[in-house]
Amino acid sequence: YPTVRTEWLDRLVILEQFNPSLKNFVTMGKQYEKALTGVTLAAKGYFDALVKLGELASDSQGSKELGDTLFQMAEVHRQIQVQLEDMLKLFHSELLSQLEHKLDLDIKYLTATLKKYQAERRSKSDSIERCQSELKKLRRKSQSSKHPQKYGDREMQIVELMSRHQGELDQLVAVGYRSALTEERRRYCFLVDRQCAVTKHFTNYHSKVKELLSQKLSAWQSSCSQPTKLPERALNLVRQTAASSGNSGIADVLRTSKLSTTSPLELGGPQVSTHCTFVKMLIKCWPWCP
Amino acid sequence: YPTVRTEWLDRLVILEQFNPSLKNFVTMGKQYEKALTGVTLAAKGYFDALVKLGELASDSQGSKELGDTLFQMAEVHRQIQVQLEDMLKLFHSELLSQLEHKLDLDIKYLTATLKKYQAERRSKSDSIERCQSELKKLRRKSQSSKHPQKYGDREMQIVELMSRHQGELDQLVAVGYRSALTEERRRYCFLVDRQCAVTKHFTNYHSKVKELLSQKLSAWQSSCSQPTKLPERALNLVRQTAASSGNSGIADVLRTSKLSTTSPLELGGPQVSTHCTFVKMLIKCWPWCP
Numbered sequence: 001y002p003t004v005r006t007e008w009l010d011r012l013v014i015l016e017q018f019n020p021s022l023k024n025f026v027t028m029g030k031q032y033e034k035a036l037t038g039v040t041l042a043a044k045g046y047f048d049a050l051v052k053l054g055e056l057a058s059d060s061q062g063s064k065e066l067g068d069t070l071f072q073m074a075e076v077h078r079q080i081q082v083q084l085e086d087m088l089k090l091f092h093s094e095l096l097s098q099l100e101h102k103l104d105l106d107i108k109y110l111t112a113t114l115k116k117y118q119a120e121r122r123s124k125s126d127s128i129e130r131c132q133s134e135l136k137k138l139r140r141k142s143q144s145s146k147h148p149q150k151y152g153d154r155e156m157q158i159v160e161l162m163s164r165h166q167g168e169l170d171q172l173v174a175v176g177y178r179s180a181l182t183e184e185r186r187r188y189c190f191l192v193d194r195q196c197a198v199t200k201h202f203t204n205y206h207s208k209v210k211e212l213l214s215q216k217l218s219a220w221q222s223s224c225s226q227p228t229k230l231p232e233r234a235l236n237l238v239r240q241t242a243a244s245s246g247n248s249g250i251a252d253v254l255r256t257s258k259l260s261t262t263s264p265l266e267l268g269g270p271q272v273s274t275h276c277t278f279v280k281m282l283i284k285c286w287p288w289c290p
Numbered sequence: 291y292p293t294v295r296t297e298w299l300d301r302l303v304i305l306e307q308f309n310p311s312l313k314n315f316v317t318m319g320k321q322y323e324k325a326l327t328g329v330t331l332a333a334k335g336y337f338d339a340l341v342k343l344g345e346l347a348s349d350s351q352g353s354k355e356l357g358d359t360l361f362q363m364a365e366v367h368r369q370i371q372v373q374l375e376d377m378l379k380l381f382h383s384e385l386l387s388q389l390e391h392k393l394d395l396d397i398k399y400l401t402a403t404l405k406k407y408q409a410e411r412r413s414k415s416d417s418i419e420r421c422q423s424e425l426k427k428l429r430r431k432s433q434s435s436k437h438p439q440k441y442g443d444r445e446m447q448i449v450e451l452m453s454r455h456q457g458e459l460d461q462l463v464a465v466g467y468r469s470a471l472t473e474e475r476r477r478y479c480f481l482v483d484r485q486c487a488v489t490k491h492f493t494n495y496h497s498k499v500k501e502l503l504s505q506k507l508s509a510w511q512s513s514c515s516q517p518t519k520l521p522e523r524a525l526n527l528v529r530q531t532a533a534s535s536g537n538s539g540i541a542d543v544l545r546t547s548k549l550s551t552t553s554p555l556e557l558g559g560p561q562v563s564t565h566c567t568f569v570k571m572l573i574k575c576w577p578w579c580p
Contacts, residue, residue, distance in 0.1 A: 021339070021343050022343065025336070028335040032329070032335070034332070035328045039325045039326055042326075045318040046322040050485075052314070052315075053315060060478075063475045063478040178520070182352065182518055184350050184353050185352045185356070185518070186518065188357070189514040191360070192359050196507060196514065206496040206500040210497050220486050224478075224483045227475055227480065230468070230475060238468045
């Protein structure tokens with residue numbers, strides 16, 4: 001019965017391939033986990049740097065609300081990192097550590113199963129061989145005997161016994177083959193089931209992140225929509241400092257031009273021509289216009 | 291006019307703080323980018339390992355469709371990595387490289403602006419000082435003179451000139467202050483604007499990933515819902531191999547029990563008691579039941 005026996009052994013071989021492949025998968029999973037943990041660290045550095053810029057912006061009367069936006073952005077990303085860390089914990093507990101636990105058990109289990117199976121098969125084969133040699137002996141006796149018919153009953157008994165043993169061996173092999181197929185299937189189902197659990201957590205994560213990111217986006221966009229328009233607060237400050245200089249002329253000019261986004265060029269007559277060149281340079285060289 | 295002048299210089303100082311902070315932000319951004327690139331690499335290893343397991347599953351008549359599920363999972367994650375790579379390209383082109391470009395320009399620009407501003411201010415201050423010393427000389431002459439009234443016109447002219455220079459200096463300082471506030475604001479707006487652009491891309495990315503992950507999840511889940519039920523294809527194979535063994539008895543037994551998920555224990559009479567122990571062990575020790 002080489003076909004069935006080969007199949008059953010083939011399946012055990014595959015199980016022996018499965019475990020190293022699964023071990024490799026777990027190793028890769030840990031590297032994936034490590035890479036994602038690296039992201040949470042790098043993201044922290046990135047958003048700390050954004051907070052630093054937000055603090056600088058908050059110090060300026062002309063950019064205070066942009067500081068608020070930068071703080072909000074950093075806060076949203078802090079929340080995203082918390083989500084990622086939670087997701088990573090689930091990735092570890094619901095996939096990696098469970099697979100690893102099963103792997104440990106399975107190596108012991110497979111060794112025991114194979115040993116047990118080989119012992120069973122040997123015992124059956126031995127019984128069959130014993131019957132065969134007894135049958136040979138009996139036939140030799142029968143051939144050299146003058147009354148061969150007196151061995152007939154005994155020979156029939158041995159053939160029946162051998163047939164029963166052969167049947168048991170066949171059952172061992174065939175049922176074992178089915179069990180091996182089922183074992184395989186259970187392993188793959190468990191792996192797919194764990195992958196599904198992790199997929200659900202990943203889906204939730206991406207859904208939450210999407211929500212967090214889009215929640216305040218329009219407010220953030222409008223906060224940066226007027227890069228050249230100073231807030232009233234800042235304009236008052238400029239007016240105050242101009243007035244406090246005692247030169248009411250400048251304060252007047254500043255007041256008349258309403259400190260709108262119009263070019264500072266409008267402020268001066270010919271006497272500020274050098275200054276105009278300076279302001280022109282300010283405007284022309286300006287590399288920050290989006 | 292120390293207040294206004296200090297404010298203007300304060301703002302330039304802040305711009306000088308802004309650029310190193312922004313440089314740090316870009317550096318952190320690159321580390322974030324690198325960490326995310328590390329994720330795409332680690333994810334590749336992880337899903338290659340999953341494909342390897344899928345190939346093993348595909349080789350088995352009892353687990354073929356689980357192999358398909360594993361292939362699909364790997365394919366979905368390959369698509370997710372493509373999305374992540376695209377998103378990283380946008381993160382680089384629409385934030386990091388733009389900020390870096392502005393930084394390069396800005397360092398040259400700020401140095402030039404500060405130099406120019408200091409030259410302008412020195413020139414105005416020098417003019418005022420020249421007027422003051424001339425006025426002093428004139429007053430000394432006027433005090434020691436027998437006809438002080440003859441210096442009156444000249445003194446008035448100098449006072450007017452000095453007042454004009456003073457006015458120009460005040461304008462330089464006040465308008466410069468406003469320009470500095472605007473420059474600051476432009477920088478923060480540009481940063482927020484780029485962050486918003488990147489936020490939009492991140493939102494799209496998370497939205498697509500969520501969609502990709504949830505698309506086939508229910509099919510994946512049902513593929514692993516019956517871990518102990520071998521597909522008909524596999525059962526036929528077991529039947530064929532049992533029948534081909536020539537022992538019709540076993541084939542009959544296997545056929546009668548319909549090779550369902552019922553325990554193989556039902557198959558045998560007392561003659562398979564050793565075999566039963568083996569199968570019992572198969573079932574009891576089985577560590578893979580989810």
